[in-house]
Amino acid sequence: MIGSGPLFKHHEPLIANPDPRRLDLRASMLDPFAQYRVRAYQQKSALTIYLVADLSASMAFSGHNAKPQILSDLVNGCAQSAFEYDDKFGFIGCSHPIDTRFLLPACRQPGRTRKLARALLEIPFKSDSKGLEHAAHHLPVKRSLVFLVSDFHFESQRISRIMHGLSRHDVIPLVLWDDSEYRDLPQWGIVKYRDMENATTRTLLMRPALKQSIIAAFRQRRRLLQQCFRAFGAEPLFLNQGYQVEAFNHYFQQRVL
Template identity: 55%
Template sequence: MTETLFYRLPWQSSSVYPGAHPGQMIGAGQLFKRHEPLIASPDPRRIDLRASILDPFSSYRVRVYQQQSSVNVYLLADMSASMGYADKQQTLLRFLLTAANSASDYGDKFGFIGCTERIEHRWLLPAGQHLGRVSALAKQLERLSFSGSANGLQNAAAFLPAERSLVFLLSDCHFPLPQLRAVLGSLQAHDVIPLVLWNQHEYAALPNWGLISFQDMENNATRTLFMRPALRQKIIAAYQQRQHDLKNTFRAFGSEPLFITEGYSTQTINRHLQQRVA
């Protein structure tokens, strides 16, 4: 059974379609927004007698309410070679299905943008309510061998709608910080939730002694090192510094990242989603 993401918006959706989130539109709802003249909102059922009596122009005043609206939810996925390491690809697939089903439960539209060296149309799914197409896409991705870089991330904003959307950015961020800044800069019109996938075997499970061969999965370059305690600690410290730098980069663009290092957990992501609107 697919679990549910309980995402909430700290902003108001501009969508005209009813949904589950705070909206900018006036319509059916329970949250009072303001008074308007009866002629502007001709619904006699909502005449406020007290406000009408106090009106200096002796006109009828009507209570109008904030409409709950829908939102477009997108998964912007890094599909580079490094995302094929260990369980990262399976985590991407699980989150894809979880996010799509959750958006459907909320009455929202869900879309997907998969990024490799460039953005290919076969990895594009415009926002809509189409769980069947999402399931078919997941099966295609499951058979795919991730390769190359994630340079396509820098062009992803062109495939997002003009109105503000909720964008989950799923990546291991194993690319230069200037490239990440360019990606985040292009996404500033949207609400971005970064989910950073790391696997502890990349750095924490290294032995204290022995020969270890490291391979860059994106350019296939290899390097053999003689591991020793001091070098092992240096590598771990480099990852810790990288995490610190990534956090500062995301925060500079108004986003708080979640580092997923111990396998996929919907509960962990939900706690992060609750904290961002607390």
């Protein structure tokens, strides 16, 4: 929002913003149409950023990157960039039931967020993902930017319910998947997988055809998730290689355009 903040945003013609105090002579001289250019500043607005994280058992998975580590990096990264712009950062860890130890109300205290990031590496992930549906109760009434972090390995109806609950906020779903879940499966061999949430097991006789069909299933799942989130006006960000700042930059550039 343009206003009287300290952050420069862009130039505007004097007609559009008739405030001669902000006249930029250098920019006016360089203007090919010889018009007066006025500096526009960004209105200082305190934004509240929330990280709503799924702490269900499946989030303990570690393939190429450990998901708890990614979560911890996300907390540090988001908190740091929030504090740089003087925004508030809050965290809601959704186990079931929600554990108050992993509730961080919006604040500007780097010490608390760092402590939280460290604690996330040590907690046992063992509940299911039902807690995500209750996250909305812990969010402020004011519209906030909410990063919804999960592997979204649950029914899509539940995703719809969660998104309904968060409809008041600006939600960015971050999908934590790992290549070792599907792309880097072995071509041949015997594997027995144990479901991390309900402890059922399946023995698989891995072969190229089965691997291809698993990759296809994940591709289809990805499309389904995109459709599901787009229905609520949110575009999911798939983080397959762990926490990468470039992925976020790229995402936000696309979002602004």
